Amino acid sequence: MGKALIEKGQIYRNEEAWELFSNLITEITPSKVFVIADENTNKHCLPYFLKKINFEKSPEIITIPAGEIEKNISTCLKVWEILSDKGADRTSLIINLGGGVVTDLGGFVASTFKRGLRFINVPTSLLAMVDASVGGKNGVDLGHIKNQIGVINLPEMVILDTAFLETLPSEHITSGLAEMLKHGIIQSEAYWKRIKNINRENKVELNTLIWDSIEIKKAIVAKDPFEKNLRKTLNYGHTLGHAIESYFLENPNKKTLLHGESVAAGIILATYISKDLYGFPENKLQDISESMFKHFPKQTFSKKDIEAIINLLIFDKKNRNGKVLFVLLEDIGRHKTDCVVSNKLIFRAFEYYKNF
Known part of the structure; x- marks a missing residue:
């Protein structure tokens, strides 16, 4: 297991992953190692992680509060200040141990501190494994608007160990499942049939489908790393999904939704719109x-809610020249990008969702 096997941004799994991790630490000899975790992963995942890697000097642990609401520049500022106070330099290493909030924010912190430190991602949630771990997107929210500030920068490596999933509440497993279901819809009938019938209790099947899902995203990102065309398909359901997530996050009268809960609603809405605009088959809808x-x-949306969600669409990163652009489908695995959708049709999609 030499350094030739360690390819920047690559995802490694199981025991081989931990061995390669140790090799990389030996090879790059960082001046200091910092582990960024949130309150939950500090408690439930850090002990397992520290058993897996034998550090010469104990790493510095930086703990941030848990939750999407903490994924902002204020949190970054606190982490940058800790790094500065603890003497982090250009040869220090950052390890992001957590779900998508930790890997997104930690990758951004690492990419910007002293113009860039090496970092490794150790995703501990299903969502982070199948989504945030692939493709090098790092960033934070601007207020309640998702992922407005960030960079594309690959980690040195990603460690995938499904043992971390044992620490997750059931709803967080379900949240990650939304991204896997999305991969099925944009990929092929065959993968959709496999993933929609997933038995989460069957660990072997779950592990296989997690890896297959990662491979689907990896293949798409490899062809289009900077999201000029094909990579946009990974945003299926996310245009409205992110707007729903942002709206529920900012609204004190709404229960904050997990990312997967918002995306699941967004997928149903996008598929209805796809049927209306591009003839997506009704039986598949x-x-x-x-x-x-x-x-x-099922979530509840009033007319006022829907109007507010539509207003948030202007912040979507795929927009161009003031137009909100959707990813839609003609069929499972057959995508259309840069689609303009009328507000009237969006309202009809919400009506379909409500009455299903």
């Missing part, structure tokens, strides 16, 4: 809607 509602509770 029915199938996708049933599959989503099997895993995710």
Whole structure:
């Protein structure tokens, strides 16, 4: 297991991953090692992590509060100040141990501190494993608007160990499942059939499908790393999904939704819009809607809610020249990018969602 095997941004799994991790630490001999974790991963994941890696000197642990609401520049500022106070330099290493909030924020902190430190991601949630771990997107929210500030920068490596999933509450496993279901819809009928019938209790099947899901995203990102065309398909369901997530995050009268809960609603809405605009088959719309509602509770949207969600669409990163652009589908695995959708059709999609 030499350094030739360690390819920047690559994802490694199981015991081989930990061995390569140790090799990389030996090879780069960082001046200091910092582990960024949140309150939950500090408690539930850090002990397991520290057993897996034998550090010469104990790493400095930087703990941030848990939750999407903490994924902001204020939190980054606190972490940058700790790094500065603890003497981090250009040869220090940052390890991000946590879900998507930790890996997104930690990657951004590492990419910007002293113009860039090496970092390694150790995703501990299903969502982070199948989504945030691939592709080098790092960043934070601006107020309640998702992922407005950030960079694309690959970690040195990603460690995938599904043992971390044992620490997750059930709803967080479900949240990650939304991204896997999305991968099925944009990829192929064959993968969609496999993923929609997933038995989460079957660990072997779950591990296989997690890796297959990662491979789908990796293949897309490799062809289009800077999201000029194909990579946009990974945003299926996210245009409205992110707006829903942002709206529920900022609204004190709404329960904050997990990312997957918002995306699941966004997928149903996008698939209805795809049927209306591009003839996506009605029986498959029915199938996708049933599959989503099997895993995710139906949310309630008033007319005022929908209007506010539509207003948030202007912040979507795919927009161009003031136009909100959607990713839609003609069929499972057959995508259309840069689609303009009328507000009237969005309202009809919400009506479909409500009455399903």
